[in-house]
Amino acid sequence: MRHQVSDFLTWLMRYDPGGLRLVRGLHLMVTVLLCVALANGLALFLDKVPAFTMAVLTAAAGSHCLVFTPVSTRQEEMAGILRMGMVVTVLFGVGALIGWLAGTVAMMVLQMAWVGVIAIGFALDGLGGFWQRTGRAISIFWLFVILTSQPVSPGIWLPVLAVLGSVVAFVVRIGLWRPSSEGTYLWVEATNRQALADHLEEVAADLSGQTPHVNVPVRELARLRMELQLCVALIGPAPVARGLSTETATMMELALEVVRDATGHLSEDARGRLRTDAGFSADLGKVSGKLRTGQASETRDLDLKWAEPDAGLETQDQFQILRIAQSFKRLWLLAERGDPVLEAEKQAPPGTGPAWFRLLDWRLALQGGVAASLGLAIGWYFELSHAYWVTLTVVVILCNSLGTTVQKTVQRVGGTAVGVGVAMLVDPLLSGLPELRLALIILSIPAIVVFMDRNYAIAAGFISFMVVAGLHAIVGLPIGALWVRLWDTVIGAGVGLSVAWILFPNRTGETISTLTRAYLSACAAALQDRGATVMNDQQDFADLRQSASNLIKTARSYRAEVAPWSSYSETTSDLDVLVIVLGHYVILYRQARAVVMKAATGTRETAIASLVARMDDRVNSEIAAVLEGRDKQAVPGLADDWLAAMPDAEAAGPKLMTNWVAMLYHARKIVRCLDGLRQDGLLKTASDLTPPISGALHES
Numbered sequence: 001m002r003h004q005v006s007d008f009l010t011w012l013m014r015y016d017p018g019g020l021r022l023v024r025g026l027h028l029m030v031t032v033l034l035c036v037a038l039a040n041g042l043a044l045f046l047d048k049v050p051a052f053t054m055a056v057l058t059a060a061a062g063s064h065c066l067v068f069t070p071v072s073t074r075q076e077e078m079a080g081i082l083r084m085g086m087v088v089t090v091l092f093g094v095g096a097l098i099g100w101l102a103g104t105v106a107m108m109v110l111q112m113a114w115v116g117v118i119a120i121g122f123a124l125d126g127l128g129g130f131w132q133r134t135g136r137a138i139s140i141f142w143l144f145v146i147l148t149s150q151p152v153s154p155g156i157w158l159p160v161l162a163v164l165g166s167v168v169a170f171v172v173r174i175g176l177w178r179p180s181s182e183g184t185y186l187w188v189e190a191t192n193r194q195a196l197a198d199h200l201e202e203v204a205a206d207l208s209g210q211t212p213h214v215n216v217p218v219r220e221l222a223r224l225r226m227e228l229q230l231c232v233a234l235i236g237p238a239p240v241a242r243g244l245s246t247e248t249a250t251m252m253e254l255a256l257e258v259v260r261d262a263t264g265h266l267s268e269d270a271r272g273r274l275r276t277d278a279g280f281s282a283d284l285g286k287v288s289g290k291l292r293t294g295q296a297s298e299t300r301d302l303d304l305k306w307a308e309p310d311a312g313l314e315t316q317d318q319f320q321i322l323r324i325a326q327s328f329k330r331l332w333l334l335a336e337r338g339d340p341v342l343e344a345e346k347q348a349p350p351g352t353g354p355a356w357f358r359l360l361d362w363r364l365a366l367q368g369g370v371a372a373s374l375g376l377a378i379g380w381y382f383e384l385s386h387a388y389w390v391t392l393t394v395v396v397i398l399c400n401s402l403g404t405t406v407q408k409t410v411q412r413v414g415g416t417a418v419g420v421g422v423a424m425l426v427d428p429l430l431s432g433l434p435e436l437r438l439a440l441i442i443l444s445i446p447a448i449v450v451f452m453d454r455n456y457a458i459a460a461g462f463i464s465f466m467v468v469a470g471l472h473a474i475v476g477l478p479i480g481a482l483w484v485r486l487w488d489t490v491i492g493a494g495v496g497l498s499v500a501w502i503l504f505p506n507r508t509g510e511t512i513s514t515l516t517r518a519y520l521s522a523c524a525a526a527l528q529d530r531g532a533t534v535m536n537d538q539q540d541f542a543d544l545r546q547s548a549s550n551l552i553k554t555a556r557s558y559r560a561e562v563a564p565w566s567s568y569s570e571t572t573s574d575l576d577v578l579v580i581v582l583g584h585y586v587i588l589y590r591q592a593r594a595v596v597m598k599a600a601t602g603t604r605e606t607a608i609a610s611l612v613a614r615m616d617d618r619v620n621s622e623i624a625a626v627l628e629g630r631d632k633q634a635v636p637g638l639a640d641d642w643l644a645a646m647p648d649a650e651a652a653g654p655k656l657m658t659n660w661v662a663m664l665y666h667a668r669k670i671v672r673c674l675d676g677l678r679q680d681g682l683l684k685t686a687s688d689l690t691p692p693i694s695g696a697l698h699e700s
Contacts, residue, residue: 018184025446061165085166099153294337393492403561415460
């Protein structure tokens, strides 16, 4: 039992590093309980507003202030909760005024007004950030105005209870202990560094025939990198933390794989040479130490004398040793904890950006308004007992792209079906244990927060269980009658998805193709720049990384659009790694080429320049082939010619030799990444939607 608990805690910490979301969920649970307690206490002094209504309004205001304020630094969350509190207060105030003016037809008027609120909320989606969250928040907040206005509106108590709930949320979230997002990142980063260093030492132990003291599987490095990515997303907007980015960790893993592959191809004589070389052991220790700490030793650079030519070794062995040396150098540079993990966002000068009303998402607003109107009309026509669930589902699943809408639809329906089913199945078991049932309902709150961002299907299951079991336990609604929540959810999902599919659909297939072509053209343009400086390299890689990030985000949406079942899976496509790695290898190839061309002198200069030009043509022709939809290009003998034309090692020196080997290796990796993109089923499907652009490479 103890072992199972330990395994569960380990899984939880990997799923939610540092417990950042779990603690936020616990704060949400405390907020709801405090809001209910305070509202019930306040209701003792009032006669007009029922205690249940006051509890619902207060808890809704407090909980949604937390839900729509993302995990960040304490200062950022303080501002977020205060702003969201003002939004819900104003909204509840407007709802109270409309309810008072409408009188006996308040319910009808409030439901019709909900369509307008949803349309406005969806329009704010185009502004991004806080306003995007605000748009979704007001679309949901209005539901509580409608529900608590039966049979009469609470009037002035609507905004008052909104203020009370917001204050409780602020005090709980800001006042109670919470883990530091930056501290959690540094802890996970240290774990990643430890695993990378252990992996390097494992490779070195294999080289000497020893048993490594720690065995780190490659898949373990991938899992740790996923944790790192989750932590980076929760650091906050300020680029203060310095350490490994997800891309850097990926490149380190690739460099380690080069070391493993190169050592595996060494002859026994070459392995013996490295085993007995004190310089190799010293450099290995330096790289391993820097991987662990992020700090360089007193020696400013690696020695790498062990990579110098040895007449007693075959050319193939010398080539593999140079690969190891080049990988050590890459690890040495990547391991330094220098640049911020997050880049500062570039702010446009005041008055230079488009007007705010041009940024509003009018297409999504139209979709939201039409879908909400249809949902309400269906509810009224069929006299559904919980018709608001139809419209609420529309609010939840409708997103700014068809693929994301499909994903949310599948997750919402599937999660709701499981949640309702579980609530109905366990009800006979919990009927005699009301305290246990209430505890499960309350404990569902932190579970919802933990899964909300990472797997909405699971979160939807907990939400449905909490709602169905809660309405049965607190309000006394028959559990058998609550299966209609699933029926209403299916109707709402069908309405929302149908509108998204028919009314100005934002399909991402053509966008995928456009982004892919733009990214590959940018890679080709970067390769053609032969006079790039270090600053140019950094800027070009930053631009390529941003372009790759846009492609990855759109690809995830398109993946859900063409394969809805993938919505339940957390696995990522190889595309997510390929595009990032490709951009990095393009810059590395360019850097190695610059060193080779600068250092190549003497009688072999013309031959080396000619071979470098052939390599450039090979890489550029492969990019052009992918852009134009052609098969992989074959250039027989190029690798053999490259090895045969290696400069005289004794005269060239280790710098030229390591970059010579690096250039060949990086060119191979570029070609392999391009072939992977060509074979990726997602891009293949998207590229079928648009004709290939002939000459795109030359236009770049």
